[in-house]
Structures are given as C-alpha cells and as structure tokens.
Amino acid sequence: MGVHDRLTTVISTKGQVILPKAIRDQLQWGAGTRLTVENTPEGVLLKSTPVFAASSIDALFGSMRHDGPALSIDDMSAAIAQEAERRARD
Template sequence: MSARPKLTTIVSTKGQVILPKAIRERLRWPAGTELTVEDTIEGVLLKAKPAFAPTRPKDVFGSLPSKGPAKSIADMKAGIAAEAKRRHARNRY
C-alpha cells in the first residue's frame, strides 16, 4: 500500500491559501464553498460549512399549516401507492 504524495501550498501575503486542485475535486469543493476552520493539536482542520443548521423534529413540529382532519395510515399508504403508480406510468422510476 503506497501513501499519497504530500501536496504543498503557500500562504500569501494576504493570508490566503490555495488548496490543490486534486483535493478540491475529491472533496467536491467548487469556488465559493464556505469552509469552517478549526485549530487542532495536529494542525488546521477545514470542513465544508453545512448548508443548513442542524434541527430536531421537535424544533419544527407544527411549523407547516395543515388543512382538514389528520390522515390515517391507510390513507397515507394509498396516497403513496397512487403517486408511485403515476410516476411509473410516466417512466420516472
């Protein structure tokens, strides 16, 4: 098993660092990707910033308006089956 070659970069006079293209492509970080920076014992850790803040179901429960009475499990299963048939008829799946 061979180790990956070490890639290097330079810190500019403005404190900017260019990440090697091979790393950006492997991590799928296009231009404009926001990164979080963490100072660790072993060095600096870069991670892509999450697109959304983490949430819990109880934080968002009831945030969408609902019309009419609640659906039964049988009603929900029937709706899912009808949509699956509709998509299959359109060659979507």
C-alpha cells in the first residue's frame, strides 16, 4: 500500500478507533473479535487474539473422563460418524 493508498481513521473522545471496513473484511475481523495491541517502534500493531490459549496435548491428555470400558477404534469411528450425520441434519 503506497502513501496515497493509505486509509485513515480518527480517535474518538472515548479513545475508540474505527478500523476501515476494507481492512476488517480482508482480515475477517467481525464484531467481537479480540485484538492484541502492541506498541512497536514503527507504530501500533493490532493482531487477532486466539479464541483459546495455546496448550499441548500433554496438558489436555486425560482431561475428558469416560466412565465405563474403553471404546475400540471402530466404536469411536461409529460415534463420530453418527454425530456428523446428526449435525448434517440440523
């Protein structure tokens, strides 16, 4: 984007800034998108914040308990297919 192509905005009396629609559409930032704000030597940097914090499989392993006997791979595949079919109907 060249100097003449830059979009501008204004800071409101409440400190709010409206991001131009073209930028929001390009980044797919809808209403309610959480942004991280960083002060850099070049200016202010806005980045979308992940919905979920980063985690590892080790941190999550075993967090969803299952009462009863362990399920086979075939049983799990059947349950996944059944749920996918249910969601497709909804």
